[in-house]
Amino acid sequence: MTSKNPINTAQPEELTGAQILLKALAAEGVEVIFGYPGGQVLPIYDEIYRTKNITHILTRHEQGAVHAADGYARSTGKPGVCLATSGPGATNLVTGIANAYMDSVPIVAITGQVPSALLGRDSFQEADIVGITTPITKYSYLVKDVKDLARVIHEAFHIATTGRPGPVLIDIPKDITTEKTEFIYPPSLELPGYRLKSTVNLEQVNKAAEAIVKAKQPVLFVGGGVISSGASEEIGKLIELTDIPLTYSLMGKGAFPDNREQCLGMLGMHGTAYANYAAYESDLIFGIGVRFDDRVTGRLDTFGTQAKIIHIDIDPAEIGKNVQVDIPLAGDVKKVLQELNKVLENKGYRPAIEPWKQKIAEWKNKYPLKYETVPGVIKPQFVVEQIYAATNGEAYICTEVGQNQMWAAQYYSSLKPRNFITSGGLGTMGFGLPAAMGVQMAHPEAVVFNIAGDGSIQMNSQEFATIVQNKLPINVAILNNHTLGMVRQWQELFFDKHYSHTSMTGQPDFVKLADAYGAVGLRVEKPEDVRPALEEAISSPKAYILDFIIEADEKVYPMVPAGCSINNMLGR
């Protein structure tokens, strides 16, 4: 007998886990996902096949997907999303997740998992990715019930993007993606264990203002926290009110324009001599959204010994972790600076620092960033300067890791936040090329460069295929010294020139490689050909690999040897 009862259309429609996932991502405003399919994510890919409002970019390796999501996030401030299958797909994300964690980049990484019934049995392509990523994520979820899925996604985006940003992983067993439930996107979140400090301690702000007005030799030291909290304007205002010279960590590059008089460039191991001297002799170091990384402080017991230290950070655990802080200011950089600027302005506080500014100007004059020019030889610093000149400083610069990264940081003047994209904390070779894909996807009209070494570029060079498939006009500038340059530099300076396994023989012909992928390759061997090659690449809608042949002996200077004080520099 057939039922006479009509279907109750008032009932909310039941959706599969995969459908819920895609709907929830759309609800979070996700426009692009970088991913790679496999058995355990087939139901999700089937749903992506039907989805119109989210673009999926098929990378050639999951590491490419996570770095692309990272580049997307760094250049936009919006969370980047990547997707991988279980087991090897998931473990291929690990480096990129750790990379994002170290640099506080908001990423939501979604992984497929074996069906719930097979969990814990060493099933085919099973890996405990939640266990593996727990120390390198803000949070890792294993979804055990399809009813939890929408809530988990909502929470994941909230956690990734609030407070100190960072990666969140969601591991979804295959059966959860096919089971059905009502789709209810939770309007609010209940996360009692996740508390964000929203108030600013005004007493501490006043103390900081008093210390600033009394300082004779103050320095601002800004980090990535300024960029992630969107506090560049507040930094500009602080400088307008106080005129205090500013130096930055690698992650803070772009927080304040490099071409402004008060900017001293980068601090630390490959920082400018004048920034290092200023921090060393300072009587007030004001750390803002920075974590006093060892690469910056050098020998800790000599760092800022004569200085009072003020430190703003959104993560209270950072304050006092590496250096002893006199005036801690836990909170969002932007909010704290707004309060501080108010106090400075209302009280008319302005430190008397003319002699200090003069001293710094003298250091700047005496020890500028410099390199020797040799007729007929391409200097990597010159290539970077020419990239700056040819792009009017408006390009997005991604880098790999090594000398190329440091030359890029030293010689490309960043004029605005979020346009210098580099792996700071983890120092991940192979980051730059996929990150550039994420950046170009987010900014289709922008000029995007990846400044690379010939070693690093080979760590994710398979992504040239993704770049060409998606018609991304990315320009890769390889500073090709036929060696793992930065390691070789250490071997030369500290290991008696024992060049153990740093010479890169057996390199591919990068021009032919470009050709093989359907990009354009140009080899550049003379200084006068540098600019025309750059102009050609910039004006072309195609992806370019520019293979700049440089010398293996070129070094990154200045250099603070490991374990030394920051005023102790080679090649100053």
Ligand SMILES: Cc1ncc(C[n+]2csc(CCOP(=O)(O)OP(=O)(O)O)c2C)c(N)n1
């Ligand atoms: C994944 C990874 N492996 C190893 C290292 C160690 N490392 C740091 S710099 C460097 C050399 C990089 O060589 P290349 O990419 O050619 O750049 P160059 O220094 O010559 O500019 C190496 C091996 C690293 N940072 N990342």
